[in-house]
Amino acid sequence: MRERLTQFREILRYVPRFRDRVFVIALDGAVVEDENFPNLLLDIALLRSLSIRVVMVHGAAHQIKRYAERMHVPPSDTDGTGITDRDTLQVAITAANRVTHEILEGLLANDLRATCPNAVVAHPKGILGGVDHQFTGRVERIDVVFLQTLLEHDIIPVIPPLGCDGAGNSYRLNSDAVAVEVAKSLRAIKLVFLTTEGGIRNTAGAVVRQLTVEEADAYLKRNKADLSPNALTKLGHAVRAGKEGVERVHVIDGREQEGLLGEVFSNEGIGTLVYANEYQSIRPARKSDVRAVFNLIQQGVKSEELAKRTRADIEKQIADFYVFEVDRNPVACAALIRYPEENKAEIASVYVDDRYANQGIGLKLIHYAENLTRAEGFGTLFCLSTQAINYFVQKAGFALGTPDDLPPTRRDRYEQQGRKSQVLVKVLNEESSRRGAEPQR
Structure with a gap:
């Protein structure tokens, strides 16, 4: 049953x-x-x-x-x-x-x-x-x-x-x-x-x-x-x-x-x-993308969708970011942060430029991060959200979680930020993890 x-x-x-x-x-x-x-x-x-x-x-x-x-x-x-x-x-x-x-x-x-x-x-x-x-x-x-x-x-x-x-x-x-x-x-x-x-x-x-x-x-x-x-x-x-x-x-x-x-x-x-390789427009961010990523995140901060990050923070963490390009210009971004000791990964700072909203770009970034997470053998992918909770649940297949689902270091930062974001969790299929990253069929 x-x-x-x-x-x-x-x-x-x-x-x-x-x-x-x-x-x-x-x-x-x-x-x-x-x-x-x-x-x-x-x-x-x-x-x-x-x-x-x-x-x-x-x-x-x-x-x-x-x-x-x-x-x-x-x-x-x-x-x-x-x-x-x-x-x-x-x-x-x-x-x-x-x-x-x-x-x-x-x-x-x-x-x-x-x-x-x-x-x-x-x-x-x-x-x-x-x-x-x-x-x-x-x-x-x-x-x-x-x-x-x-x-x-x-x-x-x-x-x-x-x-x-x-x-x-x-x-x-x-x-x-x-x-x-x-x-x-x-x-x-x-x-x-x-x-x-x-x-x-x-x-x-x-x-x-x-x-x-x-x-x-x-x-x-x-x-x-x-x-x-x-x-x-x-x-x-x-x-x-x-x-x-x-x-x-x-x-x-x-x-x-x-x-x-x-x-x-x-x-x-x-x-x-x-x-068809729908992820061909997604690539790892480079140092030259710091300004574009910062500007995207600033749009999310103004609408209170994303937590505040300084340009220095982004420059320090640029290796965790991925960008979606249109005509070689980054129009969306997301970060994938690994916690190997807990076998978990976090997708964070998902944001799409308003001019390219409602085109499925955000979901492609989420699926891309999920496939990477599976390929690297992580058992769980999680995220935090204040305004896109229904989107992650209904579109991306996440479930409601609690702060107890966070790795200890991430929970400490969660409590310090005081945003009271909803924790969302996706337990990844173990068989798929063994087989590696696969496109969404």
């Missing part, structure tokens, strides 16, 4: 970040036929209950192969990247429509409204290298207004690997490419690829847990010959999605029970996360 409550709290911690945001969930056709598919639909129902907007994009390569055999049609292409002749196109339409219908049936069984919109406008892939790809297409554009209208009315769009042009011609598409275009167009916060292979594996066969977009690109080039065709397309499209603005791309095993929830609602996850 306690474990289930812990899992529930873990999910709730993510809800404010994901509410009213878009998840694009891309399923391989084989996942739809797996025995875990009904459980997957329950997971999607839970996402919807948390006000997360869901778009589903599905493949049909598995079904196309079977239908082609049944109809005695040798398929010229099954994954939407090679040549698609007229017979294969008809098989693809039949197979894709069947998969779409199965998904719509399953969603309705879970009291979820859904529809298959004609929101993908495509054009022919054309003649490449002297080869006519016939009815293989590429995405020209996504009808964003149409999809947003459906999402605003709590209707899940279910998008097949097919597209049409303005003249009414149909084309076979690669479902992974469709998913990337949909995620980009809707500014999805997550793109989740559900496969029957699980995450991207290294040469030893272990799942690679996380890669930045740059690391994933290098990994793809270095290990191209060793990756399966499925892993190749998933990682390639993950890199493209990350480069073109999708913050988080997940590759997981769609056959694993509660795998979708385990991936998106925990730092550990079960598959591979490819993420």
Whole structure:
């Protein structure tokens, strides 16, 4: 019971970040036929209950192969990247429509409204290298207004690997490419690829847990010959999605029970996360930043949000500070103070220039400090606040504490200052600490 409550709290911690945001969930056709598919639909129902907007994009390569055999049609292409002749196109339409219908049936069984919109406008892939790809297409554009209208009315769009042009011609598409275009167009916060292979594996066969977009690109080039065709397309499209603005791309095993929830609602996850490096603008402060940090803190002191610090104090402690840059100018700061003997660390002096408020910068600094704290093996992160108590609790996952939670030296200063700040505490996951700093999934 306690474990289930812990899992529930873990999910709730993510809800404010994901509410009213878009998840694009891309399923391989084989996942739809797996025995875990009904459980997957329950997971999607839970996402919807948390006000997360869901778009589903599905493949049909598995079904196309079977239908082609049944109809005695040798398929010229099954994954939407090679040549698609007229017979294969008809098989693809039949197979894709069947998969779409199965998904719509399953969603309705879970009291979820859904529809298959004609929101993908495509054009022919054309003649490449002297080869006519016939009815293989590429995405020209996504009808964003149409999809947003459906999402605003709590209707899940279910998008097949097919597209049409303005003249009414149909084309076979690669479902992974469709998913990337949909995620980009809707500014999805997550793109989740559900496969029957699980995450991207290294040469030893272990799942690679996380890669930045740059690391994933290098990994793809270095290990191209060793990756399966499925892993190749998933990682390639993950890199493209990350480069073109999708913050988080997940590759997981769609056959694993509660795998979708385990991936998106925990730092550990079960598959591979490819993420845009949202911390690229955060760096350790330098001596040349003393003036900028002092000016930021002075703004917080005037509003009584931060404790007073002299310029000399900041110069002496500059090694503890981190700054967030915009166009190479520090616009926010935070300090991370370690207490190794107590296995605790403090995040302090978090402040964002008023001109850059309400852009999520403060939360990025907090997550950055948390990841550093985990990497260094500390068990607890704490902070003191007089005005941002709800922010640290609701947004950053801290809990109310007491002065007894402070290291002795910090408690002495706390009592001397007399500000009666609220103590806030975050006990860090021990397993995550052992694994090191990880991005917020």
